[in-house]
Amino acid sequence: MTDLAFLAAAVSGAMDTAAAAGSHARLNPVKLFLDADIVVQVVMAGLILASVWVWMIVFSFGYRMAGLRKRCDAYERDFWKAKDIDIFQAEQGKADIPSSRVAAAALVEWRRSLVGGKVDREGARQRLATALDTTVAHEADKLAERLNFLATVGSVAPFVGLFGTVWGIMNSFFQIGQQQNSSLAVVAPGISEALFATAIGLFAAIPAVIAYNRYSHKVNAFEGRLQRFADRFHASLSRELETA
DSSP states (O other), X not given: OHHXXXXXXXXXXXXXXXXXXXXXXXXXXXXXXXXXXXXXXXXXXXXHHHHHHHHHHHHHHHHHHHHHHHHHHHHHHHHTTOSOHHHHHHHHTTSSOHHHHHHHHHHHHHHHHHSSSSOOHHHHHHHHHHXXXXXXXXXXXXXXXXXXXXXXHHHHHHHHHHHHHHHHHHHHHHHHHHXXXXXXXXXXXXXXXXXHHHHHHHHHHHHHHHHHHXXXXXXXXXXXXXXXXXXXXHHHHHHHHHTO
């Protein structure tokens, strides 16, 4: 009985030691950050801030696009039903609606073209088309402005993380030279901290690239939608020019 009890205690102690070792062997991101070299820490902190900003843009841009589509749908639906476009534009044209600004630009050019005696119909059509196309392009550029940050993070973040990794590995080799010890126990912690910088770089870059591609497609689709509205309005005004 004494031998069995002793054997059971030994097995239990070995299991507890293995469990403790296993718990300590797991990666701890916070510890990796705190134990890293100051240069690697700065790289990691910058990449984390970039990742936070990327997600802020992702959620805010998605919310903004949904709101713009909803407002444009309501505006265009009522626009084509309006009996007096000038009155309708005066009531609805002050809201943040891209379609409204496209229509406003066309109406301004329309009034200018009708000033005077004889109307140059072909010249008026060209000026209307230019005003509409310019406004559509301007609205698309405003929407895509914030996407430049996503493109920058998506292309630069992996290389910034790689810089942190290279610096951390260089520091690990320096420690080997200082301690005159090339064992894995000396090298592994520093390399782990260095590789963590690359992981954070990828964590920032991957969603940025996905969001940029997705939202660029949405901006292009929205620009096409505005262009179709502009073309339809241009055709309507062109018909009006025939009787002017």
